Amino acid sequence: MKSPNLSPVKTTNRIEILDIWRGFAVFGIFMVNIEIMNSVFINQDLYYEEMIGPLDSIIIRLSQLFFYNKFFPIFSFLFGLGIAMQLEKLKLKKKSRSFILKRMLILFIIGILHITLIWGGDVIHLYAILGVLISILYKLYSRCLLLLACYFLLFPFYDIVAEYIFSWIGFSPENILKTYNYDTVTKVLRNGSYTEALKFRILEYFSNVQVLFVFLAPMAFSMMLLGTSFVRSGKILKLREFILKNKNTFIWLAIITNVYRIIFLFILPNFDIYRDDFLGPIWLKLMIICDTLFGLFYMWFIAWLWFTGKLIKALKPLASVGKMALSNYILQSFIGVIIFNGIGFSMYQKLNLVQCFFTVISVFIFQLILSKIWLQHFKFGPLEWCWRCLSYGKLFSIKKEKSQ
Structure with missing residues (x-):
């Protein structure tokens, strides 16, 4: 019996709100990442002491309230959801899940190339690792997930x-960068050669392993499992009904999480219990949970606006960015390197947070325009196309056929 042809999901079958979510997440992640591009973790304390003004303080508070740890969960949820949808397709085609493992291997390689060639803040390789675990656990019931x-x-x-x-x-991550100080890091990233920046980038990656695998990985994995559960339970097929039915639940979720986040940011620091050795980590853990849940509220709110017909014209352009999420994510890193590093404009630690904020707005507007123009002529983003071709082992046409 001839095996059915395993081909990519057709663009006509895409669920548009998923691309809008992705586009929204691309924007929010860059808003967080640009602060690290502008000043790496080991430099940030001194940088903030020197550069922070009244307006910058407002940007920090806005970022803490509306950006930090809110968009990473969205991307993670969508990644898990995407793998689950692909596994459902493989099951219908009676194909092995080894296809997913192949896709994750290719994605892992893309992530490693991203780290070594462009920027050390990559999460793609982490997603690839966790994606393998998702493919293994996928057969569990939705409630177990x-x-x-x-x-x-x-x-x-x-x-x-x-x-x-x-x-x-x-392994001692804190000792990896012990030969670097504030001035040497600034010199390497602002005026150093590409080779010097590459060496630092790799060392910095290993120094941040704890942040990546201890802080971000559990959050990402939990949201991937949630996205997988969403597909396994069939809610993805009744998405509009789910969004409209659970309005009160998500509004209360936003209220409760925001009350705690305001208490954590503005009230708790005034008390000794905030710095208590036992209670301190608990307050922080609750903050992480609230940030993650608020990310889910963002998703609900955007979908509610979409399904109720409000702000459709404003939301629709995000879909173009979302369809090219991988390409746009890497493009943001490339633009960041050109802006901040010695191979480009050497602006490392020269921008304050207000300037970083408007840089993100400008870059994202550029991506909105570029993505729309690109997709008028091509079916997929460039990296999405490469990933598909390598995954399926065949060369797909990327150009759109001209309408007669």
């Missing part, structure tokens, strides 16, 4: 586990 999502989000002892593992293998 939901329980696992809650467990990985709520588990409070990641730091303790990581400390034990790092101690056992003799």
Whole structure:
């Protein structure tokens, strides 16, 4: 019996709100990433002391309230949802899930190239690793996947586990950059050669392993599991009904999470219990949970606007960016390198946070225009096309046929 042809999802079958969510997440992630591009973690304390003015303080508060840890969960949810939809398709075609493993391997390689050639803040390789785990757990019932999502989000002892593992293998992330200080980092990134920046970028990546795998990975995995559960339960097929039916739930979710986030940012720091060795990590964990849940509120609110016909013209352009999410994510890193590093305009730590904010707005407007123009002539983003061709082992046409 001849095997059915395994081909990509046709653009005509796409669920447009998913692309709008992706486009929105691309914007929010760059708003967070640009601060790290402008001043890496080990430099940020001194940078903020020197550069922060009244307007910058407002930007920090706005970022804490509306951007930090809000968009990474959205991307993660959509990534898990995307893998689940592909696995459903493979099941219908009676194909092995080895196809997903191949896609994750290619994505992992793209992420590693991103780290080494452009920017060390990549999360694509992490998504690829977690995507393999998602493909393994996918057969579980939707309720089991939901329980696992809650467990990985709520588990409070990641730091303790990581400390034990790092101690056992003799790995000390905090010592990797000990030969670098504020001035040497600034010199390398602002005026250094590409080779010097490359060496620092790789070392910086390993110094941030704890942030990546202890802080971000559990959040990402829990949201991927949630996205997978969303597909397994069939809610993706009744998305409009789900969004409209759960209005009160998501509004209360936003109210409760925002009340705690305001308390954490503006009230708790005035009390000793904020700095208590036992209670301090608990307050922070609750903040992470609230940030993650607020990201889900963002998704609901955008979908509610979409399905109720409000602001459709304003939201629709985000779909073009979302259809090219991988290409646009990498493009943001490339633009960041050109702006801040020595191979470009050497603006590292020369911009304040207000200037960074408007840089993001300008770059994203450029991406909105570029994505729309690109998709008028091509079916997929350039990296999306490469990923598809490598995954399916065949050369797909990327150009759109001209209408007669």
